[in-house]
Amino acid sequence: MRKQIPTLLAVTLSMTFAMPSVYAADLEVWEDAGGKTRGIEAATRDFEKQCNCTVTVKGVDSVHQLEEVEKLAADGGKQPDVFIIVNDSLGRAVENNIIAPINFMNADQEKYLPSVINGFKLNNSIYAAPRSYESLIVYYNKDLLPYPLETLADYEKLGDKLKSDSKYGLIGKIDQFYFGYGFLAAHGGYVFGTDASGNFNPNDVGLNNSGAVDGINELAGYVKN
Numbered sequence: 262m263r264k265q266i267p268t269l270l271a272v273t274l275s276m277t278f279a280m281p282s283v284y285a286a287d288l289e290v291w292e293d294a295g296g297k298t299r300g301i302e303a304a305t306r307d308f309e310k311q312c313n314c315t316v317t318v319k320g321v322d323s324v325h326q327l328e329e330v331e332k333l334a335a336d337g338g339k340q341p342d343v344f345i346i347v348n349d350s351l352g353r354a355v356e357n358n359i360i361a362p363i364n365f366m367n368a369d370q371e372k373y374l375p376s377v378i379n380g381f382k383l384n385n386s387i388y389a390a391p392r393s394y395e396s397l398i399v400y401y402n403k404d405l406l407p408y409p410l411e412t413l414a415d416y417e418k419l420g421d422k423l424k425s426d427s428k429y430g431l432i433g434k435i436d437q438f439y440f441g442y443g444f445l446a447a448h449g450g451y452v453f454g455t456d457a458s459g460n461f462n463p464n465d466v467g468l469n470n471s472g473a474v475d476g477i478n479e480l481a482g483y484v485k486n
Contacts, residue, residue, distance in 0.1 A: 287315045291344040293323040323347075330359055346389060348380035355383055362386035385458060397440065399431075413444070413483050435480060445476035 290305070292298045298318045305316045321329060323345040333340045334357075346354055354360045366387040370378045373391050381389040401409050405428065410416050413431070420430030435441040445451075449472025454465030467473060 287317070288342040289317045289319065289339070291319050291321045291326055291341045293345060294320040296320070327354055327359070331357060334359060345392060348389075351381055351383060351388060355388060360388050362388055363390060366390055379459075379461075382460070384460065397443065413479060417483055417486055431483075435484070441480055444480045445473045448472035448476040448479070450474075450476050 290301075292301055298320045301318060305318055308314075309316050319341070321344070324347070326344045327346050327350050330340050330344055332338075346360070366378075366389075369390070370387060374394070377391045377394050378387060381387055381391070399409065405423070406419070410419065416431035418430070423430060433440055435444070442452075445468070449467075450470060451467035451473075453461040453463060454467060456462045
């Protein structure tokens with residue numbers, strides 16, 4: 262049965278364990294660059310006290326961390342014990358034997374949204390602990406709209422009223438799939454379905470079903486009008 266994900270689309274960043282050094286006494290953790298290491302300083306100190314170890318935190322651009330770890334693995338260099346991975350790189354990291362399943366997440370997964378956990382689940386194993394979750398929201402101008410509207414058609418009507426003042430009912434980068442996917446999903450479209458075990462089924466693509474077509478037509482009609 263296909264599962265509905267109640268977000269337009271999400272990108273999840275997670276902390277994952279590198280394969281060779283899960284049980285190291287002294288740990289190296291990669292956080293995002295740009296001063297973001299400060300955000301985990303308190304947790305790092307608490308962890309050191311609790312586990313009687315030393316944790317070194319290094320700031321590395323999160324977008325390129327997996328690539329850097331792969332280079333270290335290929336060259337026989339020392340890899341970080343914990344680093345950040347974006348969920349759409351999971352298959353690559355597992356296939357290349359870069360990361361290991363995180364067993365404690367089997368119990369801790371109840372603390373997170375199912376859609377977040379599913380982004381790091383492969384063959385019933387969970388390979389990461391979610392660090393951050395990116396979703397999409399709609400901002401609205403309360404001077405023009407006291408409350409958000411219910412349907413895209415309502416925003417189209419609002420746009421008709423506002424266009425004489427060079428204002429718009431709803432704008433966004435909806436020509437890009439990342440931002441427009443929610444309109445397909447709202448009608449029952451989806452990227453991949455799931456099998457009986459809840460794993461994504463690459464043979465079940467829902468981008469051409471009736472719901473996806475309805476969503477595309479509604480979106481195209483809004484843009485055209």
